[in-house]
Amino acid sequence: MKIIFTGSKGQLGYQIARVFEGNELLGVDREEMDITDRDEVARVIGEFQPEVIIHGAAYTNVDGAETDREGAFLVNETGTKNIVEAASKVGAKVVYVSTDYVFAGDNAEGYLEDDKTGPQSVYGESKLAGEKATLGVSGWELVVGGGDRPDGDDQGIINNNLIVRTAWLYGENGKNFVETMLKLAEIQPELKVVSDQVGSPTYTKDLALAIKFLIEKDAKGIFHTVNAGNCSWYDFAGKIFELSGKKVQVSPVSTVEFPRPAKRPAYSVLITDKLNSLGFENRTWQTALEDYLDSRKK
Numbered sequence: 378m379k380i381i382f383t384g385s386k387g388q389l390g391y392q393i394a395r396v397f398e399g400n401e402l403l404g405v406d407r408e409e410m411d412i413t414d415r416d417e418v419a420r421v422i423g424e425f426q427p428e429v430i431i432h433g434a435a436y437t438n439v440d441g442a443e444t445d446r447e448g449a450f451l452v453n454e455t456g457t458k459n460i461v462e463a464a465s466k467v468g469a470k471v472v473y474v475s476t477d478y479v480f481a482g483d484n485a486e487g488y489l490e491d492d493k494t495g496p497q498s499v500y501g502e503s504k505l506a507g508e509k510a511t512l513g514v515s516g517w518e519l520v521v522g523g524g525d526r527p528d529g530d531d532q533g534i535i536n537n538n539l540i541v542r543t544a545w546l547y548g549e550n551g552k553n554f555v556e557t558m559l560k561l562a563e564i565q566p567e568l569k570v571v572s573d574q575v576g577s578p579t580y581t582k583d584l585a586l587a588i589k590f591l592i593e594k595d596a597k598g599i600f601h602t603v604n605a606g607n608c609s610w611y612d613f614a615g616k617i618f619e620l621s622g623k624k625v626q627v628s629p630v631s632t633v634e635f636p637r638p639a640k641r642p643a644y645s646v647l648i649t650d651k652l653n654s655l656g657f658e659n660r661t662w663q664t665a666l667e668d669y670l671d672s673r674k675k
């Protein structure tokens with residue numbers, strides 16, 4: 378299969394390159410294809426003629442976006458529109474990687490794909506705008522229950538594109554919570570970590586495998602794809618130190634005691650029943666974390 382993936386130098390890009398080995402792959406990042414440049418996007422996609430575009434490139438600086446709304450929307454909304462437009466000209470399917478931050482985080486049951494969104498940050502708003510660009514606004518509204526839902530399998534989805542929402546990503550090639558904790562452990566014997574935000578840590582390898590599975594099923598619409606189970610950042614830190622044998626004293630703190638520019642959802646657990654019902658089994662976040670820590674030793 379001919380596949381272009383954006384964000385090739387990012388965390389997810391690293392694993393997409395490995396998991397999709399054997400396909401005719403073209404990885405692009407800012408230098409090869411700035412997604413905010415409509416003509417460049419049309420040229421690169423037009424020349425390669427992919428069947429699928431895995432679109433992982435994004436403005437991912439959650440706190441930075443609070444004071445750079447224009448920059449975040451330029452990449453996450455306009456950049457995605459450019460890709461979707463060029464993809465439709467060559468008949469390619471777009472797989473857009475989205476986030477739990479499109480939700481408010483006030484649903485103690487966790488979130489299903491068609492639950493109401495309510496981003497709390499500029500980053501979340503801009504990623505949601507990218508979702509709407511991916512399915513077309515009216516298609517997106519049908520999927521998340523904003524409009525009359527027709528009977529039948531396709532539920533009114535107007536194109537073949539796919540949105541995979543994930544959360545709390547970590548993996549090779551990036552700045553992430555696991556790496557931050559391991560670095561801090563070298564210099565601080567005691568750490569305070571937020572215990573009132575709960576989510577599902579997800580290894581990029583597992584996300585890339587779920588994306589491959591969904592492409593093979595020709596899935597469309599929205600799917601939640603995270604490692605199984607959930608925890609707070611405090612629990613996550615404890616597990617990182619336990620599995621890596623670091624002796625660090627971790628104490629829980631509340632979000633109020635640790636303010637950040639962007640508001641984070643308090644409980645943004647993504648339910649993966651829809652993905653699982655197709656036959657995909659996601660590993661627990663603890664097993665995936667162990668795998669990542671083993672792989673970074675090699």
Ligand SMILES: NC(=O)c1ccc[n+]([C@@H]2O[C@H](COP(=O)([O-])OP(=O)(O)OC[C@H]3O[C@@H](n4cnc5c(N)ncnc54)[C@H](OP(=O)(O)O)[C@@H]3O)[C@@H](O)[C@H]2O)c1
Nearest residue numbers: 384386387388389407411412433434435437476543545546
């Ligand atoms: N990280 C998380 O916790 C998390 C959680 C949920 C969902 N997601 C989503 O998952 C996807 C992958 O995340 P990630 O952590 O792998 O991201 P990442 O490591 O930050 O990689 C994103 C890549 O996109 C590139 N990029 C940014 N602007 C671009 C532009 N205008 N044109 C072309 N490339 C551009 C970045 O280049 P520069 O470094 O030069 O900017 C970077 O190489 C993203 O869509 C993100 O929104 C992430």
